[in-house]
Amino acid sequence: MNQTETPYYFHVGRASDLKGSDRALYRFLEMIPGLLAWITLLGTVVISYFTPTFAAFFIIAFDLYWLLKTMYLSIHLRENWRRTRYNMKLDWRKMVEPLKYDHIYHLVLLPFYDESLDLLDQSISSILNADYDPKKILMVLATEERAGEKAVRTAATLKEKYADHFGGFLITKHPKNIEGEMPGKGSNITYAAKEARKSLLDAKNIPYEDVIVSALDSDTSMYRSYFLCLTWHFLTAPDRYHVSYQPVPLYNNNIWQAPAFSRVVASSGTFWQMIQQERPEKLATFSSHSIPFKTLHEIGYWQKNMVSEDSRIFWNAFMFYDGKYRVVPLSYPVSMDANLAVSFWQTLKNIYKQQRRWAWGSENLPYILFNFIKNPRIKFTKKVRVMFVQLEGYWSLSTNPLLIFLLGWLPLILGGHRFNETVLSYNLPYITRDLMVLAMTGLILSAIIAISFLPPMPPEYRRRHKLFMVAQWIFVPFTIVVFGALPGLDAQTRLMIGKYMGFWVTPKHQGEKKA
């Protein structure tokens, strides 16, 4: 299949992009994540009322499942922690040198809206300081017309400072109000990548096969060996053009300035990505990621009509190549900003909104299922496996923390007098508590891993700040519900009722440096 042969539904963003029975089918598929979540939650209420004994056994079984799942995932986390630390110490130049890599170019897309000059300067500076020939790096600053003149001036200032250092430096201005586009990162970087193709690759006669595109968030800081690590993986990956490359997203740029809730939520996101890096068949691209330009061009770039373009690009490729597409985990980090706003409450609001935007990734589920129905060339077993992984993932996100931390008491509240006189009802809270305490001991590992990735403590901070970095993990039962399940349920419910979300740009604020 080539780009001109993609089916009419290949870049569908939502049900209304389709017609007739396709639209009805897609709309139903959009409702599935929300329906599953609400059936589970309301079902727990109903069975707690009518059959409290069954509900109590279900909750105990679920708690045990959750404990074992936590332990199982912890093994993956610990393994990836070792691997990532190993990779961070590895001499990647030595790894790459035996390979022929001089012809490999890195096209770096840095989209921004109204972010500060300082923040972008920090990101570009980290790219320039990375251990890779800067003349083989093609830098694209992707601005938005709707961001106004300020963004243009910011880009111009950065171009003046950095243009001579890179092999190419391009500023693109994504026009506003294009029919069929949703304002957001996807439409911006697609426009930027297409412009870069003409102005940089074609102009310099660079073969698409030799270019790896890194689509970064504007606050992404590169660790020194990122491009070498990426290049090595690209050159050694079997079937390299059917592969995306995913780093581990750390949120270290402002970790010392961010409040505890923000740190815990950010680190939890990192840990989830680390776990997935050990299960590459379950891994999709997320946030800052890399993809061969040849592949990107073939599949028609990022979707411009939806929010979760970072993960959708993987699913686009997966469908385009009939399921023969995968993500190679780099187990090498990039660093971004943890949520931090000018006030504590604003930070909490921003965390919630960001988590909801990420949870909006459930919009991929109808896309996946619809393509599975339409595409007979993908193996049935692969379809079943992917479908199960995706359904379980979105269902777990929005229901598990609520079942564990809130709904476990329901049989006691709704079960009635007779149930409350049974040993089972008295034991339920104790058993739930004990299983949760056991599960929470895994937080010790979380604290150790989070501390191991911390950048040096700023000199103006005191030792107690380091203690807070350990103590913060007691907030997990709170953050997993308020900044995990609730935004997840919020997003899935919106998708279920057709109240579609738009792209929300996370405000970037790196905090005041202490005097």
Place this chain on the structure above:
Amino acid sequence: MHQPLSRRKRLFYLIVFILLFVILIPVVAFYSLGYRFTKNWQIERTGGIYVYSTDQGASIYLDGTLNRQTNFFVRGVFISDLTPRTYQIEVTRASSTSWKKTVTVLSEQVTEAYPFLLPLDPGLATVTPTVVDSSGATVTNSQYTGLVALFKLPNNSPVKTLATSTAATTSPEALAIPRQNIKIWKQNNTIFAEWMGQSQDSPFYFCKNVGMASTTCESTITVYQAPYIGTVDFYPGRNDVVLFSTKDGIYATELDNRPPQNIDPLILGSNIDFREVSGDQLFIKNSAGIYQVNL
């Protein structure tokens, strides 16, 4: 070069955890139902006792052995892993009456007990006919006036405030005193209690053979009989303990009629009557005057 966990290794972990789940789930389920190993490695279906004392500092004895003490945080004590049989519970507290009960523990069931402990020497504060106001003038005590009027009324008057009103005389049951789905009344020197909620939610003292398939519940039970019963009301803050006056004092007893039914004197003396105001303030009247009781 570190590689990701191999599929084989991950499959191994997955199988181990699935096996653990399959093995542990019946173990945890049976444990939660109360199944325990005896010393002889026999499996026994145990039961439990739940004792809730409204008082902190109460010592709970099971068959004469101290089991637990209540404190500021813990008033309810769950005694688990009990072999099904009959147990003696005693609850004591310094300067209070003690409370005893014989309860039967059934497998997979929790037997509840709600002891009441009366102060051995309840404080009495005199309510005087007059008080000195902020300007130093002696004025009539409106509380006293209200209480005098209240004591003239039968105790089952529908509005239990210090405002005076007259209640029409009707059947004793119609003049019963309700509290949280239970109402009590006296008739022919007998105290009755009626459960007004859903029958499936009946408290255990309205039922026979609790925890068995043959459980039967009645809506009305006889609480206590005596040669003479004067005023009847709930004990302040409780709907399972009844206060009643006799010719020689004021007593408290419980709706829980499992043996022994605890009946303890609150205040002894002849010609004593009492009234409860707003469900939590207790006043007594004797020939010397009116007093507020500090419980």
